[in-house]
Amino acid sequence: MAIPDPALVVLVGASGSGKSTWAAQRYRPAEVVSSDGLRGVVGSGPADLDASTDAFAVLEAVVSARVGRRLTTVVDTLGFDTTRRRSWLTAARAAGLPAVAVVVTAPTAVCRQRNAARDRPVPAKVLAQQLRQLDVARADLAAEGWDDVVVVDTADTATAPSIEQPS
């Protein structure tokens, strides 16, 4: 199914599942609000975890401002926090913007392999924990009230959904 545009799009997926790549292939840079990117803005780089609190404060401000204007907003975080997801969904509803969760998955071995090839590989233990958090999130999404929950398997790019062009 096609993802509406404009829409709030909330990515959910483990490190190396391909969230940022998926977003970059489909959306303009200004439409993607990334916690890693903002750690690099308010901290020393995308991996500066000490900057997370400040980065998320900026992320929330950007999401709120964009959604309030009914602008397409792709939230690029791990997406595992149900409280944050629900508050983004509430903001989209208040603005009359469709809200879609996009679960980005890849086989564990593929996530592991992609992570190992990056400059700051996520430790295997952390990735394993993320995959457990992903299972919890996937179970919660159904009850949260999203207009759609799209599952993208990045090991199989043929299943990628298209995006509706604005009419």
Ligand code: CTP
């Ligand atoms: N990648 C790939 N094929 C895909 C998707 C991603 O080869 N279909 C590669 C990317 O080139 C990158 C790595 O896998 O080197 C991780 O992809 P990325 O999109 O950055 O993953 P994220 O889910 O955004 O990871 P993180 O949570 O750490 O930001």
Ligand code: MG
């Ligand atoms: Mg990313």
